[in-house]
Amino acid sequence: MARWQPDAPGRLAAAALDLFEEHGYENTTVIEIAERAGLTKSTFFRYFPDKREVLFDKGTLTGVLVEGITSAPPAAGPLDAVADALDELGRTFFTADRREFSGRRQAVLNANSELREREALKRLDLTASMIEALGRRGVPSLTARVAAELGTLVWEIAYDRWIDTDNSEGFGPLARQALAEVRGAAGVVG
Amino acid sequence: MARWQPDAPGRLAAAALDLFEEHGYENTTVIEIAERAGLTKSTFFRYFPDKREVLFDKGTLTGVLVEGITSAPPAAGPLDAVADALDELGRTFFTADRREFSGRRQAVLNANSELREREALKRLDLTASMIEALGRRGVPSLTARVAAELGTLVWEIAYDRWIDTDNSEGFGPLARQALAEVRGAAGVVG
């Protein structure tokens, strides 16, 4: 045994998503996931720090977003920098071929509180990364915090719509639209 | 045995905080917590759904905040309603005598990622509650979402300052100040 398997983490993630859809997250055992992927519990925990993490990408999303904010034109305001980053995200991450997978994944997340908790943490980390990236652009601390909070909200709204919609609008335009709406609302809250 | 103990959950929470400070969260066992409180593992899980929850109040904070938003003058804008709620929170919850405890608790939370994750979830739930309360005031959905996001940020900033400061300013004034700053920043983000 101990044969090598191509793309072990990918196989584990795929197996996990399948099983979570079939039997639910809590009724699925790490051992079952590993078995379906042709691996063992040991290997599972070698690639993922815990059971929940099998459904979350290793910070690639955050990386793209930070990169996008950093490389936005220097003259752009904080929210415009975020908008640029969201466009970039739509081009490199939330592509059309990943939409179905994202939808399946999100349905599983929504169905389990333990997973929603992990999602909440990721959301917080995402906001923190945006704050840091905006800070490197010279945006004052508190402004960065507000912009990152609103930016995260825009991301969230656009992501939900991107998954739900039957129309084939890409993530980028949806984000632009959401940003405009949030901007409008921010001007009205007082 | 099976003797009755006054305020079992309170004793468990106090014992837990002590032990977490002494040995750290992960190096403390639920059995140890229960023992220090003169109880058992069974009783611990009868009062708390899991180990983390022993450091989180049962939604009283959210309750006060929602109540405050709901009972704000009908003419008040969304953020003003939130400001009223934060004042109420300062009067009934974040009182001077609870400051030391809150500081100890927060230090423990900050030291452990599992606890920070739970905190992230609570933050999300808090925002959701604010959105709902604002919705009942007739605030349009997206405006409510933005206001709740900013309100949560204000709460967070004020809470941090309330814990850190040596000065004896109450939570209410700190929240007012934070709100003004966030308002200013929101007007600048573009």
Added chain:
DNA sequence: CCAGTGATGGGACTTGGTCTCATCGACCCT
């Protein structure tokens, strides 16, 4: 042909969390 390396398997072990049942004390009713 042999040694080293990297990915995997196996199994023991701790702990969080669930469940079921027994026990004890307080209170009530006659």
Added chain:
DNA sequence: AGGGTCGATGAGACCAAGTCCCATCACTGG
């Protein structure tokens, strides 16, 4: 006083997550 109910607790079996350590196999290079 005596018996019965009820609420809170204790006790212990049990399962799964997560950690650790070591064995094993395939591949690679000399």
